[in-house]
Amino acid sequence: MPVFDRDSCPGYPLFIFSLAFSTMDIARRLTALNFPEGTAVVAEEQIAGRGTKGRTWHSARGKGLYVSFILRPSASSFNLLPAACGLTAAEAIEELSGVRIQLKWPNDLVYQGKKLGGILCEGGSAGGRQTRAVAGIGINLNHRLSDFPPEIKNLATSLFLLTEKTWKPLDLFRHLGLRLKVWYNNLEKGHFDLVLASYRKRLSFKAGQKLLLQTVEGQLPVEFQDLEERGGLKVRVDGETRIFHASEIIKVF
């Protein structure tokens, strides 16, 4: 049975904060209070926006969409939740603006190698077949180059820089809710192959391409082979096939 049926869609109830430390923390608290799956928290500005790997997420007022969704995926789909959210965000951006976004494993939204947004999934087991998850999505909408902090100026982009138009965060939010309904239901119905195949098609690199990975063992030059079934990166390194789950691509050659 689909989690979000014909009449329901992620994004309801919706909490909109003028200012928040991080929408992740508010959503986590609402999860503990048993708010339903699909509850969304949007902030116009975040003081302590979080990125992956303990980084901060630059969240200036009016510049981006900063949203977290409460989800309760089954334990078997938890690993693919970032992929489903990446597809959700890429399709929502494309529907709204016509810009085709690629996905840089594991959770970056990129356009010609520059980062337009990111996904942060936090959560864990609730002690059964279901997990408690908060899916955070941050998308750069209206940044001029001078709005980015110096350290990310050369690495980041925004929908304004790509289209020369300003965008309303809540317009993108509506598209996100609709696309999340599709991809989350696919995940919960066990259509893992479809999620992986769609993710593969949106990847910003191809099989055979050389990558530089940051791993717990240090930096590693590898050759990309494929995505493995739980969303890991299957690569060739020193004549051996290996799968990485928790690492980062620092260069695509």
Ligand code: BTN
């Ligand atoms: C990344 O590092 O690429 C992930 C960035 C995720 C940012 C979003 S903005 C909404 C939500 N609240 C946060 O504090 N982080 C996520």
